[in-house]
Amino acid sequence: MNWIQATYQPTTLFSLKPSWATSSGGKSLLMPSPYALKMALLDAAIRVDGWGHAEFAWAWLARLQIGIQLPDQMVVTNLFAKILKIRRNPAKEGAADAGPFQKTIAYREYVYFSDKIQFVLGTDVANHAALARYLLNITYLGKRGGFVQLMGPPTGVSDTTAYTVLTEEMTAFPPHGLMQRIDDCDSKMKLDQANIYTKSRPKRVVRDVVLPYRLKKSSRSYSLYERVT
Numbered sequence: 158m159n160w161i162q163a164t165y166q167p168t169t170l171f172s173l174k175p176s177w178a179t180s181s182g183g184k185s186l187l188m189p190s191p192y193a194l195k196m197a198l199l200d201a202a203i204r205v206d207g208w209g210h211a212e213f214a215w216a217w218l219a220r221l222q223i224g225i226q227l228p229d230q231m232v233v234t235n236l237f238a239k240i241l242k243i244r245r246n247p248a249k250e251g252a253a254d255a256g257p258f259q260k261t262i263a264y265r266e267y268v269y270f271s272d273k274i275q276f277v278l279g280t281d282v283a284n285h286a287a288l289a290r291y292l293l294n295i296t297y298l299g300k301r302g303g304f305v306q307l308m309g310p311p312t313g314v315s316d317t318t319a320y321t322v323l324t325e326e327m328t329a330f331p332p333h334g335l336m337q338r339i340d341d342c343d344s345k346m347k348l349d350q351a352n353i354y355t356k357s358r359p360k361r362v363v364r365d366v367v368l369p370y371r372l373k374k375s376s377r378s379y380s381l382y383e384r385v386t
Contacts, residue, residue: 160313161279167270168304176361182264192359201290223276227370230271231382243259244256244257273308278292330367340362
């Protein structure tokens with residue numbers, strides 16, 4: 158297996174709820190999950206090469222090995238926001254929010270990264286050219302609107318010790334760290350199961366990883382995380 162590195166600069170706040178969270182709540186993950194990144198790559202493959210090539214590429218995209226290196230500091234802002242949700246019962250006659258949606262509030266978290274995010278992705282060297290094209294066409298990660306800017310052409314790397322691998326079960330946990338529960342594609346997941354326009358359900362696997370970070374400061378509205386050195 159060979160590794161390719163890509164560096165992105167977040168240009169807006171990042172947010173990605175765990176896949177099992179409800180629409181009204183749920184904390185944000187501190188990084189894109191392997192599942193989210195692979196879906197972004199699949200989207201890019203469809204837009205760049207078309208559905209036929211994307212169907213072929215999914216065979217190796219689903220099995221990508223992914224490592225991540227986050228900035229030294231991250232700040233999570235938490236708040237309650239007004240949202241619209243599908244109404245279950247008819248509104249009372251003359252109600253201010255009559256219609257198919259009703260007004261309610263939801264808990265939201267948004268992550269600010271102090272610097273760039275670096276990924277390493279492992280696959281056969283024969284797939285590197287296609288993977289580099291797809292990485293060039295990723296414009297956001299996580300929730301729609303979490304825009305990122307690729308900082309340079311993806312390059313090959315050999316040393317990945319500085320990265321936290323997200324696609325393998327951890328056998329050794331750092332003594333001080335921050336646990337994140339993330340989802341990934343099952344190795345047998347078919348492209349049809351990744352297609353939101355079919356009735357097939359995605360096959361996901363869930364794993365726990367420990368990031369080398371600690372809670373530095375917090376208040377009612379924010380939490381500051383700092384890399385453990």
